[in-house]
Amino acid sequence: MAADQGMLRDAMARVPAGVALVTAHDRGGVPHGFTASSFVSVSMEPPLALVCLARTANSFPVFDSCGEFAVSVLREDHTDLAMRFARKSADKFAGGEFVRTARGATVLDGAVAVVECTVHERYPAGDHIILLGEVQSVHVEEKGVPAVYVDRRFAALCSAAGACPSATGRGVPAHAG
Structure with missing residues (x-):
């Protein structure tokens, strides 16, 4: 017997996930994109990641x-963009x-990190597709706190001492806001 979909959604909502915008161009060069919380490193040799x-x-x-x-x-301050790209709106850009980028990709200026991939493989997975990419280029910003999504909301990353880092590097009490 298959798992109850509602219970599975509730269980998966409890798993904290990073948040990313995934972009590609259509054959006419127009950028398209979506919000993903399913961005995962798969392999270092060769360098592979999936969405x-x-x-x-x-x-x-x-x-x-x-x-x-x-x-x-x-x-963490890109939540409005995450919501915009999660909707079926006309001009997300x-x-x-x-x-x-130098490779021609459309990316978010000021993202915590940017990873550019060529498609290595596509796998059907129920009502989704798994897009496996071979990483061609990586850029990592020195500052900035990544967005996290858990329990169907954005949350702050907090240390065991109860302080949540902010984009400025100063701690914010875990119970604030």
Whole structure:
């Protein structure tokens, strides 16, 4: 007997996850993207990473046929962008926060990290597709606290001492806000 979908969703909501924007261009060069909490390093040799995308996503046809994609790991102050890219809206890239890399990818300016991949393989996985990418380029910012999503909300990263780091590096009490 299969697991109850509601219970599975509730259980998976308890797993903290980083938040990223995944972008690719269609054949006409127009950027498309989605919010992902399923960005995972798979292998160091060769360098592989994966993202998962629902087959019902508006951008699914682009990612089902693209040759390259980029992942912009979001900072804690990028929650509005995460929500914008999670919706089925027309122009997710309005606002000018995006830049083109030397490889031609559209990425978020000021992301905690940017990982550019060529598509290594695609795997069907139920109502999703697993996009496995071979990492071609990586950029890591020196400052910034990554966004975290848990219990269906954004949360702060906190130390065992009860202080949550902020983008400025100063601790914020864990019970604040």
